[in-house]
Amino acid sequence: MKNAIEREWQFIQSLLLASTSMVLAISANASDYLLAAAPASCPPVQTAPAQSAKVTSPAPKPEPISAQTRARFFVSAKDAVAGSKQALIVDVRLGQDVGKLWIPDAIHLLPEFLSTNALVQSAETVFLVDDGKDESRLLHSVEGLQTKQKNPLRIVSGGVPAWYRAGGATAGNVALLDAPAILEAKEFHDLVMQRATIAVIGKPSAEERKAFPKLVELPADTTLRAGIASLQGRVIQQSPTVILLRSADKAAEWNKAWLDAFHQAPYLFVDAGNRYTGFLEQQKQIAANANKPLQHRCDVR
DSSP states (O other): HHHHHHHHHHHHHHHHHHHHHHHHHHHHTTGTTTTTOOOOOOOOOOOOOOOOOOOOOOOOOOOOOOHHHHHHHHHHHHHHHGGGGGGEEEOSSOHHTTTTTTTTTTTOOOOOGGEEEEEHHHHHEEEEESSSSOOHHHHHHHHHTTTTTTOOEEEEEEEEHHHHHHTTOOOEEEGGGGSSSSSSSSOOOHHHHHEEEEEEEEEHHHHHHHHOOOEEEEEETTOOHHHHHHHHHHHOOSSSSEEEESOOGGGHHHHHHHHHHHSSSEEEEEETTTTHHHHHHHHHHHHHHHTTTOOOOOGGG
16 A cells, blocks of 8 residues: 555656656747847838839820911900800809809800700800910810810900900909919929920029920019010910019019000919929929838837
């Protein structure tokens, strides 16, 4: 009996010894089973090389409106006002613009609905009046409809401002027509890409000479009358045209002088402090960083 108890106790001791050895083995290799603590400073994240941006062809630049196209699709504001009693006047501006200044006898209709409107389809003559700033966009719509329309669609050259100055009936805040349209850098850049005429008051920089496809240079000390007379002889009366000023002080004067000579207000861009070249540099930086991988935090790997 005594021998049996001793044998059983020895067996229990051997089990305890084996268990202790196993625990020590696990502890020695704990790094294989436990997560290591996050380092104080994360090493750079290894990422696959960024794929190069897809190269797309630039959008085609709109061509200036030719004299033949103007004769076919446009009507002067003076002739439109004279023939307005026998024609349907359609205001194709956006709704927020119509709410501020409108033509009392006109209907309001966006260009995309011209082909489905019963009044437009039944009228003998239709005069389309826009804001006079981007005539090429409206021309594109009219050219597409011309083969489907039985009656002629004519764009009033110069839009609402020209209509008003030709004696056409208007209602609302007409003072809006004489307010200088001062542009932000992005808006100015978009017009440059459209090959707008840029009339620079003062000496243009080398960057400006390179950037502006249609550049008209006027001396910084030119008088308003002389400057406008020079532009009359060299700038075709079609939008868009931008007068680039170095200071906002003369913006209202230039705008008024232009209105007295041309059928619409120009765009004005005040480039004090080289705003445009700064904008171009900013766009280059954005493009350079476009394909760089995002930075990851250690806790979101």
